Amino acid sequence: MTPAQLPGLLLQVAVMRPVFVWGAPGIGKSSLVRDFAASLGLECVTLVGTQLAPEDLIGVPELRDGRSRFAPPESIARDEPYCLFLDELNSSSADVQKAFYSLILDRRIGAYELPAGSIVIGAGNRSSDNALARPMASALVNRLVHVHLRASHADWHAWAAEAGIHPWIVSYLAERPDHLWAQPPKTEETFSTPRSWHMLSDAMRSCGDAIDEGTLGVLAAGTLSPAHASAFCGYVKVVRHRYGLDAILRGDAGWPTAPGDRDLLYFLAETFRARLVKDLPAEKDKAPASVRHFAHRAKALLVELSELSLECGRLVIAADEEGAPVLPAWFLVEVSRDLPRLVAARA
Numbered sequence: 001m002t003p004a005q006l007p008g009l010l011l012q013v014a015v016m017r018p019v020f021v022w023g024a025p026g027i028g029k030s031s032l033v034r035d036f037a038a039s040l041g042l043e044c045v046t047l048v049g050t051q052l053a054p055e056d057l058i059g060v061p062e063l064r065d066g067r068s069r070f071a072p073p074e075s076i077a078r079d080e081p082y083c084l085f086l087d088e089l090n091s092s093s094a095d096v097q098k099a100f101y102s103l104i105l106d107r108r109i110g111a112y113e114l115p116a117g118s119i120v121i122g123a124g125n126r127s128s129d130n131a132l133a134r135p136m137a138s139a140l141v142n143r144l145v146h147v148h149l150r151a152s153h154a155d156w157h158a159w160a161a162e163a164g165i166h167p168w169i170v171s172y173l174a175e176r177p178d179h180l181w182a183q184p185p186k187t188e189e190t191f192s193t194p195r196s197w198h199m200l201s202d203a204m205r206s207c208g209d210a211i212d213e214g215t216l217g218v219l220a221a222g223t224l225s226p227a228h229a230s231a232f233c234g235y236v237k238v239v240r241h242r243y244g245l246d247a248i249l250r251g252d253a254g255w256p257t258a259p260g261d262r263d264l265l266y267f268l269a270e271t272f273r274a275r276l277v278k279d280l281p282a283e284k285d286k287a288p289a290s291v292r293h294f295a296h297r298a299k300a301l302l303v304e305l306s307e308l309s310l311e312c313g314r315l316v317i318a319a320d321e322e323g324a325p326v327l328p329a330w331f332l333v334e335v336s337r338d339l340p341r342l343v344a345a346r347a
Contacts, residue, residue, distance in 0.1 A: 019147060021124075042081060058110065059071045094137070255308055
């Protein structure tokens, strides 16, 4: 489910049973749980699984009336109801996971029982995201209601409008919502998430709108996926210089040719590809005259783009990661048929 859908489900389920929220790094799991607790008027007590030892949960033995008993830690043993948030639960060691069993299922640690009205929510990353994640014991899995969270541009955009996210970032992701989140890479490099876009926004706000291109490039490369960082820097040039794809399509401007505008050329090529995907129908016979004219203009522009950068030209018509065509088959056929003629005409 999306972030906007999660609070409603937690309201119905978490008050009865403990819930575990799965999701990729940086999509807002922790913030959502804290905001949900605040909406109920409950204090959110966060325990981070990777920073715990078993005794941090079950406590240490103490003598009382000649008998020993475990005294739970003060952070857990509270008199008023609260939200116990077990963050990175599936990244904790096996011993720590065992210590969570009775707390999650029976809402109890030793003789201490969570106050009535308390809720227990866990969260963790998936092993497929190359994050620190250990196998969760079946006994623990079976004690939780599991929910999988996915990034949603619509939800993020609604949040960003109130969170003060830099307008360049908001408008860029409105054009490229597919850049909000990227699959975590297998190597140690930055990748795009709602959290990393938020970090970039904070850095840009700190630098001000007069931020130079070099600094922006460093900040973008330090927070986003490499391809997204390059495209975003190109977009900022568009914003600053009013240099957009629509002007190129109308013929009011040409593709940028300056060596320093390479990132801008890549951004425009990606935007061109996205426009073709959006505006070209799957079947040509259903296309109105305006769309057929657009397709003809697009083929000519593709020739011009390929003359400047063959790599950018290939980017526009490339298949997806699984090798499937992205653009309509009829357009690709026309491109392969008409390109030599268009090249000869330009020569």
